[in-house]
Amino acid sequence: MDISSKSIQLLLTGFLFISSIYSLTLKTEDVIFEEGDTIIVNCTYDKDGQEEILDRGIRWQKQTDDYFKDIALFSPPNGRGPFIVKGMQSLYSNRTELIAPNISLSAVLIVKHPLCGDQGLYRCWIEYYPWVSFNMHVQTSGSDVKFKSKPKIPEEFHFFPKELEENQSIILLCGANVGSPLGNIEIWKIPQYNNTPVLIQELNVTTNKTENCTEFINVNFTYNVTRDDNGAVFRCSSQNNLTQGPGPYKESPKMFVIYGPDKPVITLTPFKSFYFVGDYLTIQCTTDSNPPPVFTWKFHPHNKSLETVIKTSSDVSKLVYDTLKTTDSGTYSCTATNAATLNSVNVTSSVFLYVNHSEIGYQGCNQCGYLTVCQQYDGKTVCVTNKWIPIAIVFILISVSFAASSIVLIKNKSASQNDGGYQAHTEIVNTHVYSALQSHKPE
Ligand SMILES: *[C@@H]1O[C@H](CO)[C@@H](O)[C@H](O)[C@H]1NC(C)=O
Ligand SMILES: *[C@@H]1O[C@H](CO)[C@@H](O)[C@H](O)[C@H]1NC(C)=O
Ligand SMILES: *[C@@H]1O[C@H](CO)[C@@H](O)[C@H](O)[C@H]1NC(C)=O
Ligand SMILES: *[C@@H]1O[C@H](CO)[C@@H](O)[C@H](O)[C@H]1NC(C)=O
Ligand SMILES: *[C@@H]1O[C@H](CO)[C@@H](O)[C@H](O)[C@H]1NC(C)=O
Ligand SMILES: *[C@@H]1O[C@H](CO)[C@@H](O)[C@H](O)[C@H]1NC(C)=O
Ligand SMILES: *[C@@H]1O[C@H](CO)[C@@H](O)[C@H](O)[C@H]1NC(C)=O
Ligand SMILES: *[C@@H]1O[C@H](CO)[C@@H](O)[C@H](O)[C@H]1NC(C)=O
Ligand SMILES: *[C@@H]1O[C@H](CO)[C@@H](O)[C@H](O)[C@H]1NC(C)=O
Ligand SMILES: *[C@@H]1O[C@H](CO)[C@@H](O)[C@H](O)[C@H]1NC(C)=O
Ligand SMILES: *[C@@H]1O[C@H](CO)[C@@H](O)[C@H](O)[C@H]1NC(C)=O
Ligand SMILES: *[C@@H]1O[C@H](CO)[C@@H](O)[C@H](O)[C@H]1NC(C)=O
DSSP states (O other): OHHHHHHHHHHHHHHHHHHHTTEEEOOOEEEEETOOOOOEEEEEEOOOOOOOEEEEEEEEEETTTEEEEEEEEETTTTOOOOEEEEGGGGHGGGGEEEEESSSSSSEEEEESSSGGGGEEEEEEEEEEESSSSSSSSEEEEEEEEEBBBBBOOOOOEEEOOSEEETTOHHHHHHHHEBSSSSEEEEEEEEEOOOOEEEEEEEOOSSOSSOOOSSEEEEEEEEEEEOOOGGEEEEEEEEEEESSSOOOOOEOOOOOEBBBBOOEEEEESSSSSSSSEEOOOOOEHHHHHHHOEEEEEEEETTOOSSSOOOEEOOSSTTTEEEOOOGGGOOEEEEEEEEOGTTTSOOOEEEEEEEEEEOOOOHHHHHHSTTTTTTEEEETTTTEEEETHHHHHHHHHHHHHHHHHHHHHHHHHHHHHHHHHHHHHHHHHHHHHHHHHHHHSSSSS
């Protein structure tokens, strides 16, 4: 206990003693400068009354390679004036201001119109006697000087050619001031139906310019286009370590990629193994092409070796049949053409269609009685009751009843006329009788 507490006491006094003899403190700060700024490296020291700094014992140095070279020497207040060391005069004299410590204990190096090479690690170096009887001691403190500059929007960005066919290549040119540090240019592609940019090229700064810290990067990039790139927009962005993600950018106009037509695909709707007279059918031709394809239909009737007809329809991609006939049998060819590539080989697809007479259907039709109608569909025969038959029956019945009633009426009419005559006759007879009676009465 005793020993250890004593040793701690010793250590503490020793530490206090040492720290009191080396109590001079330096304060420097890192500097980030931008375009148009001046670099100000400021070394502020604090010392106690015992400590003595020699005349020209304060220096600003800069790291070159592995060691620090003096730039300027300063004296404590009331000492000799500050100056730039001989070897550095050509580099600094014209654009450097030195402020020696006065009341404010700061040795300041001000570099105007900084160059890119002014970046780097600077060091404030102070040589002093900590205590009258002690040896010289040196205290240092560093200032990291860095240039920063925001990336600028690309000055030029374009690609050529503007129109091209798939699998050909375009050249993208982008030039931008990417600022500093660690600037780069990125080329992005934004697909037509998806707004997420896709990074396709990145070009980093490879050399440091000495005269101007801002980096200007030119990209000359060759890109092979696919048909999916049709309608895509390219973007060139300029960024550096100061930007979070992509920096300011410029976009290209939309790219137009000519492609196709591919070999057309012919679809039959409904799709069946056999088609029969009376079926409906849509024959459709589809293919992928940009600009959109132009279709031409050709029909070669079955059994007629020479005749070929060009079929037209309002929707050129389709041929529509409401009721197939046997004469619709034959080969249908669809040719797709791309207006932009007329000289390339036209692509054609064909389909053979045979429209059957249904044998079963004809036999079946004989089975349909007089009150049913024979309908053929899908090779089957259906005897459908004719909806006009009941109506006809009703009409016939109405007509018959009308005729019958007319006959009855006519018969009645003629019958009543005969009866009238008889009555008249009887009346006459009766009158006659009566008169006879009467004539008899007076008698
Ligand atoms: C240097 O730094 C000190 C302490 O921070 C400050 O008081 C002084 O004004 C600075 N000098 C210059 C020229 O900036
Ligand atoms: C200092 O600047 C003057 C004019 O601005 C120029 O003529 C001279 O060469 C420069 N000196 C050095 C050492 O750069
Ligand atoms: C100390 O230096 C600063 C900076 O140059 C100056 O503004 C100030 O007047 C000086 N003070 C004295 C007492 O010389
Ligand atoms: C373009 O390349 C794709 C994939 O290699 C190929 O399928 C297509 O036929 C090519 N197109 C042309 C016009 O050469
Ligand atoms: C460019 O720099 C970034 C970040 O330092 C790095 O991730 C990338 O691989 C570099 N690209 C090239 C092509 O050098
Ligand atoms: C560019 O400058 C920075 C800072 O001065 C340095 O660290 C880096 O190594 C330099 N790069 C090249 C390629 O010279
Ligand atoms: C330095 O940068 C500025 C601003 O971007 C530019 O106007 C100037 O031309 C550049 N100087 C050199 C030598 O590149
Ligand atoms: C881009 O590069 C190609 C080949 O690499 C070259 O023919 C063309 O002239 C370059 N264009 C520019 C503007 O540098
Ligand atoms: C682009 O196409 C050319 C030839 O057409 C080929 O040599 C090159 O490798 C392709 N580039 C890429 C990135 O696919
Ligand atoms: C780049 O930025 C990151 C954080 O934003 C930082 O950690 C890194 O040190 C920076 N690099 C340089 C060379 O400035
Ligand atoms: C027409 O085709 C049918 C069957 O395919 C065949 O039986 C008939 O002989 C052909 N008629 C002619 C004139 O070629
Ligand atoms: C392709 O079809 C178009 C239109 O029918 C025609 O003008 C062109 O000559 C055809 N091209 C070839 C190579 O047959």
